[in-house]
Amino acid sequence: MNEKLQIAFDNFWSNVLENAPSILIGFGLLIIFTLIGYGLQSFIKRRLIKRLNDQLLTNFIARIVFLIFLIIGLTSFLNEVGWSKAASSLLAGAGVSALIIGFAFKDIGENFLAGFFLAFSRPFSIGDIIEIEGMTGTVRALNFRSTHVRTFDGRDVFVPNASLIKNMLTNFTRDGLMRHNFIIGIDYGDDLVKANKVVLDELSKLNGLVQAEGMEPFVVIQEFGTSTINLNIHFWTNSHDFEGSVLQLKSEVMRLTVDRLTKEGFSMPADIVELKIYKPEYAIPVTVSGKIEQDNLKGKV
Structure with a gap:
């Protein structure tokens, strides 16, 4: 048993040393594309915020650009280490799995697309006061999956973007x-x-x-x-x-x-209750709790 483990470890280590240049190049490409994505994200934020004057749309576009470069970096890494063929074969023969995963992540995809439409249709901006499904608060950020809303009582609520598309949304500060x-x-x-x-x-x-x-x-x-x-x-x-x-x-x-x-002399009276007696010959049925005698009370009434 120990010999088999030793042989397996030696083979693994030999493969690592043999593919070390490719692994290093792959990591290097991943880091380079990640840094390029960060740089472009910051550059786009600075440039677009001046032209569009819309922080919500600017942040969303910048995040998409960074995500694109991150995907390119991951793809380059997999190609360099030789995993691209295995991944392609796995995806080609996983039709049922893809269907199951698609149903599992349906809400995530729906919220992502809703966030895309919200960023470009712009029914609200950062700092706007909105009401959705009885909740009122200030918009703090729009993410790929949800929108961050800060309520007036100090709660941080993350509303799924799909809910903002499907339900009626009220913007109290759009025109001021x-x-x-x-x-x-x-x-x-x-x-x-x-x-x-x-x-x-x-x-x-x-x-x-x-x-x-x-x-x-x-x-x-x-x-x-x-x-x-x-x-x-x-x-x-x-x-x-x-x-x-x-x-x-x-x-x-x-x-x-x-x-x-x-x-100015105006009066604002409380509700007045008017009691009408249609048969004055009959005594009014009144119940009084206390030490007052019923006969004395009836005589006064």
Whole structure:
């Protein structure tokens, strides 16, 4: 047994020494093509980011270029060490295996193609705020298989690229504009025209709101509620700072609107429940817990 192991080791070592030049050349080619890929990746990033002004597409193209040179380097290495024929024979006779592997890696291929389409269709860019399947966050990176999204509560979520293609995606910061609204109820006896003017006057004083033509704040009557006339107040904001100023600004707008209406004498009553008695000759059935006597209570009612 020891002799067989010794013979096998000697044969292996002899083959290594015999093929050492080819192995060294193969490793050299692999390292050279890998370095060329890294160099071109950095060069493409510097050049394209200036022309395209799109970090997402630039990073994706640079990664593809590096991957191409890495594959060339691996192919050159296999050719030099004499494994290309064995690999070709293995692939030629592995039709069933290829079919199984194809099904196993179907999702990976699907996500890769989806990432390719996302990079060139560009529904979002690095730093955009997007919403996908109920999750909202900032786009950090687009990879071959997934997209890195950082949510507002600090979670790093890696969304499969195929999901971004198949499902509805909302981009809050693509054009930098977003409309908000909130509802506030005033008393039926209040002046609706005056309330409208008061709200618009207050919103016109806020610097954080968009006041461009066609995007001015406006107020409409939403509905006639049980005890209030509900006004729906709409306004536009700059959505690039979605996580910070936009959410804080909406809260500030709501607070200032309530304060101004209260200052101007408008009342915002709570829900009023009206109780009608259709048979006044009968006593109202009331149940009271405590030490009050039922007869005394009935007499007062």
